[in-house]
Amino acid sequence: MTRTVLETAPRSAAPPPARPARSPLDRGMSWLIRGQRQASSHLLLLPTSVWLFLFLLVPLALLLAVSFARRGPYGSIAWDLTLDNYSRAFSPEYLPILVRSLTFASLTTLACLLLGYPFAYYLALVVRSPKVRTAYLVALMLPFWTSSLVQIYCWMIILGREGLLNNALTSLGALTEPMALLNTPGSVLFGLTYFYLPFMVLPLYSSLSKLPRSYIEAAKDLGAGNIETFVKITFPLSLPGVVGGAILTFIPCVGDFLTAEFLGGPRTYLVGNLIQNQFTQAGDYPFGAALSAVLITLLVGGLAFWRWFEAKTVTRLGRARG
Amino acid sequence: MTVTRALKSYTFLLFSFLYLPLSVMAVFSFNDAVRNVVWKGFTLRWYVELARDRAILDALWMSVKVGLASSLAACVLGFLSSYVLVCHQKVKGKGAYDTAFSVPLMIPEVVFGVALLTFFARIQLPLSFTSLVLAHVVFILPYVVGSVKARLQSLHSASLEEAAMDLGASEWQAFLRITLPLAWPAILSGGLLAFTISFEDFVISFFVSGPRSTTLPIKIYSMMKSGVTPEINALSTLFLLLTAVILYAQHRLGEDEAATRH
Numbered sequence: 001m002t003r004t005v006l007e008t009a010p011r012s013a014a015p016p017p018a019r020p021a022r023s024p025l026d027r028g029m030s031w032l033i034r035g036q037r038q039a040s041s042h043l044l045l046l047p048t049s050v051w052l053f054l055f056l057l058v059p060l061a062l063l064l065a066v067s068f069a070r071r072g073p074y075g076s077i078a079w080d081l082t083l084d085n086y087s088r089a090f091s092p093e094y095l096p097i098l099v100r101s102l103t104f105a106s107l108t109t110l111a112c113l114l115l116g117y118p119f120a121y122y123l124a125l126v127v128r129s130p131k132v133r134t135a136y137l138v139a140l141m142l143p144f145w146t147s148s149l150v151q152i153y154c155w156m157i158i159l160g161r162e163g164l165l166n167n168a169l170t171s172l173g174a175l176t177e178p179m180a181l182l183n184t185p186g187s188v189l190f191g192l193t194y195f196y197l198p199f200m201v202l203p204l205y206s207s208l209s210k211l212p213r214s215y216i217e218a219a220k221d222l223g224a225g226n227i228e229t230f231v232k233i234t235f236p237l238s239l240p241g242v243v244g245g246a247i248l249t250f251i252p253c254v255g256d257f258l259t260a261e262f263l264g265g266p267r268t269y270l271v272g273n274l275i276q277n278q279f280t281q282a283g284d285y286p287f288g289a290a291l292s293a294v295l296i297t298l299l300v301g302g303l304a305f306w307r308w309f310e311a312k313t314v315t316r317l318g319r320a321r322g
Numbered sequence: 323m324t325v326t327r328a329l330k331s332y333t334f335l336l337f338s339f340l341y342l343p344l345s346v347m348a349v350f351s352f353n354d355a356v357r358n359v360v361w362k363g364f365t366l367r368w369y370v371e372l373a374r375d376r377a378i379l380d381a382l383w384m385s386v387k388v389g390l391a392s393s394l395a396a397c398v399l400g401f402l403s404s405y406v407l408v409c410h411q412k413v414k415g416k417g418a419y420d421t422a423f424s425v426p427l428m429i430p431e432v433v434f435g436v437a438l439l440t441f442f443a444r445i446q447l448p449l450s451f452t453s454l455v456l457a458h459v460v461f462i463l464p465y466v467v468g469s470v471k472a473r474l475q476s477l478h479s480a481s482l483e484e485a486a487m488d489l490g491a492s493e494w495q496a497f498l499r500i501t502l503p504l505a506w507p508a509i510l511s512g513g514l515l516a517f518t519i520s521f522e523d524f525v526i527s528f529f530v531s532g533p534r535s536t537t538l539p540i541k542i543y544s545m546m547k548s549g550v551t552p553e554i555n556a557l558s559t560l561f562l563l564l565t566a567v568i569l570y571a572q573h574r575l576g577e578d579e580a581a582t583r584h
Contacts, residue, residue, distance in 0.1 A: 022492050030493035035410030045419070048403040048463075052422050055460050059441035063433070066440055119336050122329040136333070138573060143340050145565045147522040149542050150558040154343030156546075157350065157555075164346060167360065197340070226325055248427075255430020258524065262546065272432050279436045279529065289440065292433040299428070 067289035077285055085290030094274065098294070101271040104185075105254040108192040109246050112200035115193065116245070120201050121234075124208035125216070137205070144198035152262045155191055156182065159263075183265035191259040199252070200245035207241020208234075243306065251299055271295060344562060351555035368556035378557065381541035385521050388451065388537060392458035393466075393516040397509055399459065400466030400516075408474040409483075426461040434461065435529035442530060449532035457530045458523065462516035469512030473505050511575040518568050522561075 022030070032040045042049075067085055072078035088094060119140075127133050143151065158164045159181040166178035181187055211234065219229040257272030264270075271291060278288025354365035372378060407416055426434060438457050439449075447453055477483075482504070486496035524539040531537060536544075538561070545554050 022494075026492050026494045029497070033405075033409075033493040033497050035406065035413075038412075038414060041406050041410045041413045044402050044406045045413075048399045048419075051399060051456075051459060052463075055438065055441075055456050056422065056425060059437035060429075060434075062441050062444060063437040115336065118329055118332050122333050126326055126329055134573075138569065139337060140340070142562075142566060142569060143344060145518055145522065145569060146344070146558075146562050147524060147539050147542070149524055149539055149546065150347070150561055151343065153542070153546055153554060153558060154347045158343055158346055194340075194343075251428060252430055255432040257432060258543075272430065275432050275436060279439055285436075285440055288436055292436060296429055296433060299430075303428070 063289045064293055066286050067293045069286045069289075071284045071286055074283075085287045086294070088287060089290050089294050094291075097269055097274050098271050098291075100268075101254050102298070104189060104192065104268075104270060105250050105256075107189055108196055108253050109200070109249045111189065111193040112197050112249050113204075113242065113246065116197055116201040116204060117242075120204035120208050120241075124205050125211065125213065125234075140198055140201060148195050148258055151195055152191060152258060155187070155194070156262060159187060182263055183268075185264070185268050188260050188264040188268045191263040192253055192256060195256075195259065196249045196253055199249045203244035203248060204238065204241040207238045207244070211237050243310070247303065247306075254299070255295065347555050348559045348562065351552060351559045353552060353555075356552065368552045369560075371553055372556050372560070375553070377536075378538075378541055381536045381538045384451070384454075384535055385538040388454045388458060388527075388535075389517045389520040391451075391455045392462060392520050393513045395455065395459045396462045396466045396516045397513045400463055400512060401470050401505070401509055404467050404470040404474050408471055409478050423464045423467055426464060431461075431525035435526040438526065439529040449530055450535045453530045453532070454527060454535055454537070457526055458520045461523075461526065462519050465515045465519060466509070466512035469515065470505065470508050473508030474501075477501060477504055507575050511572050514568055514572040514575070518565060518572075522565070 031037075032044055035041050035044075066077060068081045068083070070078045070080050070082055070084070089098070123133055123136055127136070156163070160166070161178045161180065161182070163181075165181065166175065169175045170178060215233055215237070216229055219233050224232070255272045255275075257270060257276050260268045260270045260273055275288050275291050275295075278284045278291065282288075350361075351368055352364050352366070353361055354363035354367070355361075403419060406413060407419060435457075438453075442449060442453050482500050483493070483496040486500050487493065491499070522539060523537075524543060527537045527540055528543070531540060538557075542554060542557060542561075545551070545557075
């Protein structure tokens with residue numbers, strides 16, 4: 001039997017010794033699975049690469065190309081190359097919208113961080129039972145998994161002029177007239193924070209849960225108070241989670257248009273709404289494409305800058321810690 | 323007040339805040355009044371009207387079809403690519419794939435949606451079920467890959483396929499009898515996650531769906547634009563319930579998987 005051969009032969013990277021005859025299907029599939037040849041790997045990867053190439057890469061590249069075109073009659077695309085769309089994007093008419101979107105996204109990210117950090121801390125470092133922790137996480141995720149539309153709708157019925165809150169306060173006599181709670185920058189920020197909170201909490205939790213509790217105990221043993229421990233130990237070590245959460249919150253938030261559309265008004269017109277409008281009513285694909293390109297450049301640029309900054313400061317912190 | 327007690331109260335407050343709007347919406351879906359704001363009595367009539375609304379049922383069916391088709395495709399593609407990326411040595415271009423999988427997460431949905439719209443217009447593909455599925459697979463794929471890759475990594479490090487081959491199996495047999503059954507819960511879990519994301523997607527579907535391929539979130543959107551009615555409450559409550567059920571199923575799969583982890 002082959003067993004003796006296996007026992008005495010030296011272990012090497014060579015294929016296993018002779019085995020019984022296999023069907024052609026078996027031999028073919030085994031070759032694919034073994035992955036010794038690049039061909040087998042790339043063959044298996046082919047469907048995915050084709051799909052991603054056709055429906056991810058090409059559309060984005062096309063969008064970039066279209067951003068240099070001009071709007072033709074009836075909303076078609078006229079291919080006389082120009083930079084007009086970009087200069088228009090930075091014009092006094094449209095630049096404030098971009099700035100406003102960045103501001104809203106930054107404020108939302110900050111609000112999510114402030115609101116979410118205590119919860120992540122509680123979940124990662126205070127709660128002892130894994131079952132309770134899972135329950136909390138699932139409970140956090142459930143509103144997250146419902147469509148943002150549903151959430152926005154809920155806030156509309158609560159905050160509207162004839163909504164729940166106004167009605168309750170009026171009937172209690174606290175108000176004589178309903179408050180205009182919707183259609184303000186505040187309501188948009190509120191809705192954005194509500195929706196993006198889980199995006200921030202999860203990476204924070206992930207980072208904090210990897211923090212050894214012994215560090216905190218050691219700090220306490222050495223005489224540090226709660227605040228000192230947090231400022232000097234916990235928070236710096238949770239920075240990767242903070243940054244990860246901030247990125248995961250900021251990027252989708254800056255392109256959000258639903259919240260502003262339903263909870264906001266003309267004063268809260270964001271770049272997401274602007275882009276959406278170019279591809280629906282305005283029919284100006286090239287301008288919309290240019291706006292999208294500017295947005296992506298800002299985001300990618302920001303990310304790249306952060307990576308560089310992180311490499312400089314975090315490694316310095318790491319070295320200082322020893 | 324101790325820190326623990328303060329944090330616990332804070333957590334309780336946060337959750338009340340998180341669940342308040344959803345509870346209000348659910349409660350008022352049973353309200354016997356056309357305007358949402360005052361409680362006038364319990365009724366199921368909005369749910370009944372929902373069941374009779376042809377347009378809503380069509381949208382629901384479209385969402386289910388698109389979700390099933392795209393999560394199925396994403397499971398197949400995701401599993402194939404995860405297997406290669408985890409179990410094959412020295413694949414040229416591994417980094418490119420990891421980047422490609424994270425691109426949908428690094429760009430705002432609206433940009434991806436309009437890029438696809440431009441592309442489909444250019445190749446003159448009519449916006450329909452097909453365009454929806456082609457689009458959805460791209461952004462749900464990373465979730466399947468995430469789920470399956472983690473499982474495959476733990477299986478691979480346990481060298482189970484190698485052990486089977488030492489005992490005389492071919493790679494194909496080892497794969498069929500060991501890897502696939504053990505990876506199956508992770509594939510299913512990733513698939514459920516992918517389905518949920520596809521089902522509740524609005525932004526990308528908005529741009530790549532046609533007039534006769536309206537999905538449920540798009541239908542809710544148009545209902546919201548025309549005004550607030552309790553029918554939307556009922557629809558949203560059911561949506562919430564469906565999401566809860568899928569999440570629970572996915573959670574149970576995760577538990578089973580953890581139990582069989584090596």
